[in-house]
Amino acid sequence: MPSNFNEINALVIDNNSSMRQIMVSMLRAMGMNTVIVANSENQCAELITTENINLVVCGWSLPKLNALSVLKMLRDNNKTLKIPFVIVSTMIEQNLIKQAIAYGVSEYLVPPFNTKIFENRIKKALKVPIQASATNLSRTINSKRFIQKDRIEELDVLIVDDIADNIAIIKELIKDKCKVKAALNAKTAMKICLSDSPPDLILLDIMMPEVDGLTLCKRLKNNPLTQNIVVIFLTALSDTADVVKGLSLGAVDYITKPIIPAILLARIEVHSKIILNQRTIQGQIDSLLQQSEILHHYNEDIYTQLNELLHNSSENLVEVSSKVNTKVSQLSLLQLKYNIGMTRLLLDKSHILTKLQQSNYTLTQTKENISSIILPVMDIFDFAIANKNIEDFTEVNENMFIYSDKMLLALVFSCLYGYAVDVAPRGSKIAVTTENQPKFILIKIHNITVIPEEELDSFLGEFLITHFSLVNKADVSNDIGIKLAFLAMNKLQGALYFHSSEQYGTTFYIKLPS
Incomplete structure (x- = not known):
């Protein structure tokens, strides 16, 4: 990375010419x-590959792509993996912010902001172009402005009027409710x-010499750095046409002259609360990004505690099982065992999937008997097998050993x-x-249920399957279990494929180096 700004080649991507x-x-x-x-997909892709780009600053929307698509394109290419990527956007949906974090965004900046x-x-x-952990990102919003201003008294109100006496009157009315600034003309106000x-x-004030309030409002709303500042017009009763025009330019309200103190204070309070609500939303983005590393460690602690709780529950279950004799009680315990096992599997799936997506899962490979991995997993499903009256055919070689990550392989199988x-119908057969x-x-895992051809895309997401290979086109799948299985097999350097037909049903194949 160049040490001086004048050595940096920056790429700005935005569909909005003003923001660009x-x-x-x-x-x-x-x-x-x-x-x-760049303002189009073709330009973007070409420039990233042909120019020596050291920094990308990207708005949210392009005609076909969005910032996440461009970010993912960079992070998926080893040559562009570590290019700093800054998103500048008013898009503040939490799931989109989380996706940006997962893809490795360097900074996420929300207007309004200054130089x-x-x-x-x-x-x-x-x-820090891309963090060691994609969850550890720096703060992206000016906390002094967006976080600490949690009371109306801390908001800054600018009075713009060419008559000083009018400013003095309004200032006296609102000075105890908020912080007050003043400007006698549009030039000072813009500054x-x-x-x-x-x-x-x-x-x-709408009526001002040289540059009037309508013109100033238009300039404010056309500038990305000021367009989110709330504007309330001060106007005479006869200025109806100007008020309508002002509201169409982006003002949110108006107050008529002569000013009635109670109405002025009520309007300011209403819009101040709206501002604070918006600040809270934007502050949540900051908190989400700033605290994501803390959350990561917190989740690790929660996982450990829940895992310990489930382990203790399993031990208690074994102890209780030896003391019951009735068929009903045994069936209830079997269901409890199933519930505990499924809870543990779900917990492990979520935990490991997060690690695999963030590329920070460390393989722990040991020599294991394949039956010691498969059979305990199958035991968890005893209740579901019995409840659906499924015939379970198992032919596992007890003398077969493998050098692999036991936990990861067990999760793939599960x-x-x-x-x-x-998906197995009642009374059908499953063979392992x-x-x-x-x-x-x-x-091999076989059942008679056929995966309908029209559901294959949703079943596999964007994964391409060939006879003995897997090509990951995108890390998206509609089923967390299937997605985890594919990601885990890549990590294990194995292959996962299947065959499904009306004649033979569906067979999954897990292929691992011996």
């Missing part, structure tokens, strides 16, 4: 001489709005065996067999 120009200007003001722009905030985020992104301490709300049990080939071990 703002970001280009800010980057150049930082000293970056080479700033390339100083932008520069700080770019510097952080350049310093304040573009400063490091912009207002949260503007009380804007995902596929569990699927077979779920093993084969010891010269260079690999094969585990």
Whole structure:
């Protein structure tokens, strides 16, 4: 990574020309001489591959792609994996933020922001382009502005009026409710709005000389750095047409003159609460990103505690089982055993899937008897097998050994065996067999249920299956178990494939090096 800004080649991607120009200007003001722009998918892909790009600043939407698509494209390519990637967007849906974190975004910046905030985020992104853990990201929102302002009294209100006496009257009315700034003209008001301490709300007089309130409002709403500042017009009763125009430009409300104190205070309070609610939402993004590493460790602790609890429950179950004799009691205990086992499997699936997605799962390979992996998993499903009156045919070679990660392989088997049990009709048959080939071990799980051709895409997501190979086109699958099985087999350097037909039913094949 270049040490000086003037050595950096930056790529700005945004469909909004105004926002694009703002970001280009800010980057150049930082000293970056080479700033390339792209506004389409073709331009984006071509520039990333042909230019020596050191930084990408991306808005959310393109005609076909979005920021996540571009980010994933970079992170999936070893040549572009460590390029700093900054998303600038008003998109604040939590699931999208989480996806950006998972893909390895460097910074996520939400307007409004000023030059100083932008520069700080770019510097952080350049310093740490992609975290060792994708969950450990720096703060993305100005906490002083968005987090600490949790009371109306802390909000900044800018009064813009060309008559000083009017400003004095309004200031006296609201000074105990919020922080007050003032400007006698549009030029001063715009300067304040573009400063490091912009207002949260503007009380804007429509009738002013030179640049009137409508023109100033239009300029504010056309500038990405100021467009989210709330504007309330101050107007005479006769200015109905101007009020309508102002509201169409982006103002949220108006107050008529002469000003009635109670109405002024009520309007400010209502819109201040709306502002604070928006700040809370944006603050949640900051908290989500800032605390994600803490959450990661917290989840590890929770996993450990729940796993210990399930282990103790299993031991208690074994002790109780030896003391009951009636068939009803035994069936109830079998169901309890099934519930505990399924809870543990679900917990392990979620835990390991997260680690695999973040590429921080460490294999622990030991020499294991294949039956010691398969049979305990099958025992968990005894209740489901009995409840559906399924005939369970098992032919597992007890003298077959494998050098592998026991927990990961057990989860792969549980995902596929569990699927077979779920879809098997009542009274049908499930067969589990093993084969010891010269260079690999094969585990087969067969049931009579056919996977409909029209459901194959949703069943496998974007995975391509060939006879003995797996090509991962995208890390998306509709079933957490199937998805985990594919990801885990890649980690185990094995292969997973299946055959499904009306004549023979469905067979899953787990192929592992012996």
